[in-house]
Amino acid sequence: MEIPIETFTLPNGLRVVLSEDHTAPLVAVNLWYHVGSANERTGRTGFAHLFEHMLFQGSESVGANEHFELIQRAGGTLNGSTWLDRTNYFETVPSNQLELALWLEANRMGYLLSAMTQQKLDTQRDVVQNERRWSMDNQPYGSWWEKLPALCFPMDHPFHHSLIGSMADLDAASLEDIAHFFTTYYTPDNAVLSIAGDFDAAAARAMVERQFGPVPRGSGKPPLPDMQLPPTFGEALREVVPDDVMLPRLFLAFRSPVFGSAAYYAASVAGAILGLRKGSRLHRALVREQQVAAEAQAFTYDLTKGSDLLVVDVTGRPETSSDVLETAVNAEIDRLLHEGVAQAEVDRAVALIETDLIVALQSAGDRADRLSMFTTYFNDPQLVNVQADRYRAVTAEQVNAFVRERLVPENRATLLYVPRDSDVAPASSDLAMAETP
Amino acid sequence: MTEATTTRTPTRPPTARPAPAAPRSYHFPRFEQRRLANGLRVVVAPVTKLPLVTAVALIEAGATQEPVGKEGVATLTAQMLLEGAAGLDGAALADRFERIGASVEAYADWDVAAVTLSALSTRLPESLALVRDLLRAPTFPEREVARLRDERLAELLQQLAEPRGLADEQFSHVVYEPKARYAMPADGETNTVGALTADDVRAFYAARYQPAAVTLVFAGDVTMDQVVALVEPLFGDWSGKPTSDRRSAIDAAQPGRLLRVVAKSDAPQSEVRVGHVGLPRSTRDYFDVLVMNAVLGGLFSSRINLNLREAHGYTYGAFSAFDWRRGAGPFVVNTAVKSDVTGDAVREILSEIERIRREEIGEDELTLATSYLDGVFPIRYETTGAIAGALASLVIHGLPDDYYDRYRERVRGVTTAGVLRAAKEHLHPDRLRVLVVGDPAVVTAPLSKVMEMKADVIAAADAEAGA
Numbered sequence: 001m002e003i004p005i006e007t008f009t010l011p012n013g014l015r016v017v018l019s020e021d022h023t024a025p026l027v028a029v030n031l032w033y034h035v036g037s038a039n040e041r042t043g044r045t046g047f048a049h050l051f052e053h054m055l056f057q058g059s060e061s062v063g064a065n066e067h068f069e070l071i072q073r074a075g076g077t078l079n080g081s082t083w084l085d086r087t088n089y090f091e092t093v094p095s096n097q098l099e100l101a102l103w104l105e106a107n108r109m110g111y112l113l114s115a116m117t118q119q120k121l122d123t124q125r126d127v128v129q130n131e132r133r134w135s136m137d138n139q140p141y142g143s144w145w146e147k148l149p150a151l152c153f154p155m156d157h158p159f160h161h162s163l164i165g166s167m168a169d170l171d172a173a174s175l176e177d178i179a180h181f182f183t184t185y186y187t188p189d190n191a192v193l194s195i196a197g198d199f200d201a202a203a204a205r206a207m208v209e210r211q212f213g214p215v216p217r218g219s220g221k222p223p224l225p226d227m228q229l230p231p232t233f234g235e236a237l238r239e240v241v242p243d244d245v246m247l248p249r250l251f252l253a254f255r256s257p258v259f260g261s262a263a264y265y266a267a268s269v270a271g272a273i274l275g276l277r278k279g280s281r282l283h284r285a286l287v288r289e290q291q292v293a294a295e296a297q298a299f300t301y302d303l304t305k306g307s308d309l310l311v312v313d314v315t316g317r318p319e320t321s322s323d324v325l326e327t328a329v330n331a332e333i334d335r336l337l338h339e340g341v342a343q344a345e346v347d348r349a350v351a352l353i354e355t356d357l358i359v360a361l362q363s364a365g366d367r368a369d370r371l372s373m374f375t376t377y378f379n380d381p382q383l384v385n386v387q388a389d390r391y392r393a394v395t396a397e398q399v400n401a402f403v404r405e406r407l408v409p410e411n412r413a414t415l416l417y418v419p420r421d422s423d424v425a426p427a428s429s430d431l432a433m434a435e436t437p
Numbered sequence: 438m439t440e441a442t443t444t445r446t447p448t449r450p451p452t453a454r455p456a457p458a459a460p461r462s463y464h465f466p467r468f469e470q471r472r473l474a475n476g477l478r479v480v481v482a483p484v485t486k487l488p489l490v491t492a493v494a495l496i497e498a499g500a501t502q503e504p505v506g507k508e509g510v511a512t513l514t515a516q517m518l519l520e521g522a523a524g525l526d527g528a529a530l531a532d533r534f535e536r537i538g539a540s541v542e543a544y545a546d547w548d549v550a551a552v553t554l555s556a557l558s559t560r561l562p563e564s565l566a567l568v569r570d571l572l573r574a575p576t577f578p579e580r581e582v583a584r585l586r587d588e589r590l591a592e593l594l595q596q597l598a599e600p601r602g603l604a605d606e607q608f609s610h611v612v613y614e615p616k617a618r619y620a621m622p623a624d625g626e627t628n629t630v631g632a633l634t635a636d637d638v639r640a641f642y643a644a645r646y647q648p649a650a651v652t653l654v655f656a657g658d659v660t661m662d663q664v665v666a667l668v669e670p671l672f673g674d675w676s677g678k679p680t681s682d683r684r685s686a687i688d689a690a691q692p693g694r695l696l697r698v699v700a701k702s703d704a705p706q707s708e709v710r711v712g713h714v715g716l717p718r719s720t721r722d723y724f725d726v727l728v729m730n731a732v733l734g735g736l737f738s739s740r741i742n743l744n745l746r747e748a749h750g751y752t753y754g755a756f757s758a759f760d761w762r763r764g765a766g767p768f769v770v771n772t773a774v775k776s777d778v779t780g781d782a783v784r785e786i787l788s789e790i791e792r793i794r795r796e797e798i799g800e801d802e803l804t805l806a807t808s809y810l811d812g813v814f815p816i817r818y819e820t821t822g823a824i825a826g827a828l829a830s831l832v833i834h835g836l837p838d839d840y841y842d843r844y845r846e847r848v849r850g851v852t853t854a855g856v857l858r859a860a861k862e863h864l865h866p867d868r869l870r871v872l873v874v875g876d877p878a879v880v881t882a883p884l885s886k887v888m889e890m891k892a893d894v895i896a897a898a899d900a901e902a903g904a
Contacts, residue, residue, distance in 0.1 A: 075813045096459060099458075103455050214449045348535050
């Protein structure tokens with residue numbers, strides 16, 4: 001299973017990845033800008049994401065919301081998303097509309113600022129503040145998005161602060177900020193363009209050159225501060241959050257090897273052994289056998305700098321106290337730490353991950369997104385074709401080495417949600433505690 | 438901020454918007470159908486791009502086939518298939534699937550129950566044999582019935598603190614008659630789920646899980662001949678007939694307008710639902726309604742989203758939908774808005790519903806919706822899961838075999854007059870039910886003014902019982 005890949009770079013620094021597949025008459029266009037919330041300056045949390053919204057507000061040749069309308073009228077789907085270290089924009093369109101999608105992306109990369117107005121900024125600020133209310137403030141446990149990185153990364157680390165941003169910082173964002181951010185980060189040499197699906201490579205290349213060629217190279221972006229972190233937190237971190245919830249929920253995070261490193265794959269397999277599907281350790285022990293949890297899962301953030309996070313996420317049953325939940329989860333982690341994993345567990349995890357990788361490659365949009373990702377982070381789109389091999393090469397010994405180094409008590413960050421009216425007193429703990437609201 | 442004045446000037450002005458090239462043709466994946474002697478139906482769509490297969494077993498055992506008083510048993514029964522079968526307990530079953538990289542899920546919705554399998558095609562024989570075991574020889578251990586029942590009760594409890602889920606559930610309560618099955622969640626509610634037993638599950642299984650009520654759908658790297666060679670020995674000797682049928686009055690509507698506020702003090706945002714009982718999937722006006730709804734609130738560029746989000750900044754998003762079921766599912770406008778604009782937002786929603794019933798939509802709006810639905814069609818069926826889902830829909834709703842071949846021309850055939858007629862006939866301002874989960878101190882008075890009626894305010898804790 002290998003997907004074909006061709007690459008070239010425009011004189012302005014735009015890296016382009018092409019992957020042909022003529023199964024169906026559709027094509028995905030995917031653009032990654034190597035900028036995310038980590039690049040925000042003090043007092044402007046949430047700006048990278050607000051800026052993403054502004055990119056749908058038109059550019060020199062495109063009216064407000066016309067980007068959406070033109071793509072939908074062409075029979076396509078589209079969106080954008082912002083993450084800690086990147087922002088992406090993507091369309092999947094009928095293959096005869098490829099150049100429309102490229103033109104829209106090039107128009108906003110090259111000719112955005114003349115379309116920016118105070119009114120558009122004010123409206124999108126309202127929209128984003130409503131997005132914050134919808135996804136966090138009015139959602140049970142919603143604040144975990146903000147609290148977990150804040151607990152796990154030091155105050156001055158670029159991953160510490162809120163991605164969606166504080167209401168006050170969003171209020172402070174100005175048109176000058178837009179111009180500055182655009183000029184600094186939205187440049188061809190800070191972007192990767194991937195095209196996957198039904199197209200002719202020579203024709204696509206000509207289109208890319210025609211549309212993106214005139215966009216000038218940027219003049220460099222300010223370096224991020226040193227992001228290196230020790231392999232563990234060094235002490236148990238803990239925050240208890242009373243919230244409008246009925247069930248306790250525990251996020252237990254570990255510093256883990258960065259995405260793409262050799263050790264990452266062992267960490268990812270350890271996460272799958274703990275929390276991928278019903279055969280995982282946490283589901284079997286906590287949901288099925290002890291019946292203290294209603295749900296249990298594990299995931300990684302897939303960060304490439306400083307430190308990744310492996311997170312275990314377990315929701316309790318109504319009759320389970322948060323103490324019991326916390327004790328039971330830690331007991332499972334301790335068991336893994338002391339006993340290690342068996343080869344059969346590694347095999348189960350790798351088999352599931354391998355199927356998931358193939359399932360994900362079915363859609364042109366997913367293929368293009370992964371090509372952009374591997375090119376942005378590692379300058380190597382071919383990595384998409386070796387992921388299954390990397391996972392298959394993971395041994396029980398490697399997983400156990402990860403477990404022994406990283407699942408230790410001094411590398412556990414506990415974010416515990418408790419029903420507001422329950423009598424779990426945050427202060428009763430003798431462990432170090434971060435701020436509670 | 439001197440940098441802010443810096444601009445990057447491209448070497449030339451932007452090019453003109455490119456015209457589309459000639460479109461390439463597309464057809465929905467070809468599929469074949471067979472029926473075994475015992476009535477079990479097989480549908481296969483060979484899709485050879487990747488070594489994957491999605492298989493879906495559809496069983497006529499959905500929530501609308503439950504006995505009265507046993508609401509929730511359809512979901513519980515489907516979930517229990519994975520909790521023990523043919524000598525294996527639930528943990529062992531999960532392990533058998535997962536160690537070959539296969540994923541299996543079992544659930545029930547309003548119309549049917551389903552077991553969905555996703556596996557590498559080389560692993561289909563082993564995993565389909567396991568699916569056979571759980572469909573034909575489930576053991577329904579008491580302990581696991583109690584556990585899944587308690588997990589559902591926990592979910593219902595949690596929902597009281599989750600404004601979105603609470604709003605969806607409460608909207609059903611205010612739209613349908615209390616006795617209608619659609620008034621209650623498909624998975625049942627606290628008093629019905631709490632009373633379910635292993636015997637209830639066994640009885641429902643015995644009545645509904647019979648070969649004549651089962652269809653196996655396959656999409657992926659497999660042929661009809663290969664499927665038949667696998668299915669005949671696994672399912673050919675399964676005998677029996679389903680013994681009960683769909684209950685009555687599943688979709689009866691409550692009359693007139695209503696305004697209800699479910700109190701969540703200090704909520705920063707209001708979850709808003711506005712609508713009424715919609716239409717069954719079998720409606721002859723399906724395509725007119727589909728396009729009408731796309732213009733009203735189905736697309737990002739729809740009237741309701743552009744009004745509430747882009748013109749007013751009230752919300753992160755607003756959309757409308759007809760929930761297509763065998764019975765008449767709800768028509769609902771769904772949004773979450775900042776608390777202090779809740780009344781304004783509902784006023785705008787009402788005015789958009791009035792407007793689309795009053796005058797024909799513009800030709801531009803029509804073509805936006807029809808070009809989108811026409812053009813996006815191939816993009817919807819990129820994966821074996823999506824193709825199997827489309828075939829399942831064909832089976833569930835009894836659509837003709839050429840339905841997907843004709844879909845795009847049917848969409849293109851919709852006219853502005855057809856949209857206006859669909860809006861007049863199928864949107865009912867005099868029956869709109871408004872349900873808001875929010876801060877009553879802030880939202881009640883403005884909502885009463887907009888709706889010209891008194892608000893019925895209830896506490897979240899009383900919500901499940903209130904109807």
